[in-house]
Amino acid sequence: MTKTWLIYALGGGWGHLTRALSLGRIAAIQRKVKIITNSPYAQQIDNEGCFIYLIPENTGVSETCLQVREILYKTSYDRLIIDTFPRGLGGELADILPKLHHIPQILIHRDINPRYVAAKKLRSFIIENFDKVIVPGEGEDLPFCDLSMVQHTAPWLIRNCWELPDRVTTRSRILKVDQSVKTILVCAAGKTSELFFFAELALWLQQNFPDCAVRILAPTCPREFPQALWVSHHPGIECLAAADIVVGGAGYNTVYECAAVSVPLVALPLERLYDRQERRATKSNWVQNIGNALSENQLVRIHTTINLLLDQVETEKNSSVPFYINGAVQAVEQIEQT
Incomplete structure (x- = not known):
C-alpha cells in the first residue's frame, strides 16, 4: 500500500x-x-x-x-x-x-x-x-x-543546488538582462496587498540606479507597471540566484534562499501577526536590515546600502551556483x- x-x-x-x-x-x-x-x-x-x-x-x-x-x-x-x-x-x-x-x-x-x-x-x-x-x-x-x-x-x-539553472541562462531567458549589467531584483512574494508598495519601490530603484537593470519578481504584474520590468517565475530561488542584489521582505524563503545562493538581501522586514521578520533579518549575515517604514531616511539608507553592495559585485560572476545543503x-x- x-x-x-x-x-x-x-x-x-x-x-x-x-x-x-x-x-x-x-x-x-x-x-x-x-x-x-x-x-x-x-x-x-x-x-x-x-x-x-x-x-x-x-x-x-x-x-x-x-x-x-x-x-x-x-x-x-x-x-x-x-x-x-x-x-x-x-x-x-x-x-x-x-x-x-x-x-x-x-x-x-x-x-x-x-x-x-x-x-x-x-x-x-x-x-x-x-x-x-x-x-x-x-x-x-x-x-x-x-x-x-x-x-x-x-x-x-525548493531546489537543490545542482537543480538550479546557470546564471547566464536565467538572466537571458527569464530576467531578460545582459550578463554585464548589474541587476537589482525586487522580490514581491508576500501578501497581495503589498504588491503596490513593492512596485513603487522598484520604480524608485530604476530611477535612482539608471546603470542597473531593475526587475520585480511577482505573481502578477502591478497595475500601471512597465511589463518589461516584471518577472513572473516560480520557484523564485532560480531568479534570486541570477541577481546581484535582492530587495524584499525578510520572510522565511526570501532570507534563506538569498543566503543559500550567496546573494545579498536588502531587507525591509514586514509586519506580520505571527512571523517575526525583524528578528530573522537581524540574525542573518546575508541581510542588510533597513527597517519596515519607507521614510525619507529609509530611502537614503537603501540608496547608500545598494551603492556599497554594488561596489562589491563582480562584473563577470562565475555562472556556477554555490553549494548548499x-x-x-x-x-x-x-x-x-x-
Missing part, C-alpha cells in the same frame, strides 16, 4: 506553500503527498508532483475550518505534517488533532511570536499532540526548542522515522 503524507500549509503569500512544496517534492519520490493550502498563488505554480487541496483565499474563517476538518477526517494518510501553526491558522485543529492520535503528527516549527505561544498555551498542546517537532533552519532559540522531541535541519529550499532532504528522513 502506497504511503501518503498530508501537509497542512495554510497562510498567505508564497511562503507556507513553497516550504510545503520544498518538503513534498522530495517526499513524493517514494510516496503520495497531499498539501492543504489557501495561497492565492497555488494555481499559478507547479505542484511539484504533489496533490493540492486548494481552499480559495476569500473563503471565510468558519468555512475554511469546515473544509480543513472534512479533508482531515475523510482523507487517508499515515503522516500528518503541520506547518507553523500547531492549532491551525484559525484554531480549527485544536479539537481535531486529539482525535487523530493513531496517525503520527509532526510540527514544522518556524519562528513564531511568543505572545501567540503564551496566549494559546501552545507548549502543553504540542507536548500532548505531536510526536515530533522539526525546526527548519531557524536556530535553537525558538519557543519549543528545549522539548525532547525537537530535531533540527538546515533551511528548506537542503534541509528538506534531511526532514523527509526524520519524518519517515517518526
Whole structure:
C-alpha cells in the first residue's frame, strides 16, 4: 500500500506553500503527498508532483475550518505534517488533532511570536499532540526548542543546488538582462496587498540606479507597471540566484534562499501577526536590515546600502551556483522515522 503524507500549509503569500512544496517534492519520490493550502498563488505554480487541496483565499474563517476538518477526517494518510501553526491558522485543529492520535503528527516549527505561544498555551498542546517537532533552519532559540522531541535541519529550499539553472541562462531567458549589467531584483512574494508598495519601490530603484537593470519578481504584474520590468517565475530561488542584489521582505524563503545562493538581501522586514521578520533579518549575515517604514531616511539608507553592495559585485560572476545543503532532504528522513 502506497504511503501518503498530508501537509497542512495554510497562510498567505508564497511562503507556507513553497516550504510545503520544498518538503513534498522530495517526499513524493517514494510516496503520495497531499498539501492543504489557501495561497492565492497555488494555481499559478507547479505542484511539484504533489496533490493540492486548494481552499480559495476569500473563503471565510468558519468555512475554511469546515473544509480543513472534512479533508482531515475523510482523507487517508499515515503522516500528518503541520506547518507553523500547531492549532491551525484559525484554531480549527485544536479539537481535531486529539482525535487523530493513531496517525503520527509532526510540527514544522518556524519562528513564531511568543505572545501567540503564551496566549494559546501552545507548549502543553504540542507536548500532548505531536510526536515530533522539526525546526527548519531557524536556530535553537525558538519557543519549543528545549522539548525532547525537537530535531533540527538546515533551511528548506525548493531546489537543490545542482537543480538550479546557470546564471547566464536565467538572466537571458527569464530576467531578460545582459550578463554585464548589474541587476537589482525586487522580490514581491508576500501578501497581495503589498504588491503596490513593492512596485513603487522598484520604480524608485530604476530611477535612482539608471546603470542597473531593475526587475520585480511577482505573481502578477502591478497595475500601471512597465511589463518589461516584471518577472513572473516560480520557484523564485532560480531568479534570486541570477541577481546581484535582492530587495524584499525578510520572510522565511526570501532570507534563506538569498543566503543559500550567496546573494545579498536588502531587507525591509514586514509586519506580520505571527512571523517575526525583524528578528530573522537581524540574525542573518546575508541581510542588510533597513527597517519596515519607507521614510525619507529609509530611502537614503537603501540608496547608500545598494551603492556599497554594488561596489562589491563582480562584473563577470562565475555562472556556477554555490553549494548548499537542503534541509528538506534531511526532514523527509526524520519524518519517515517518526
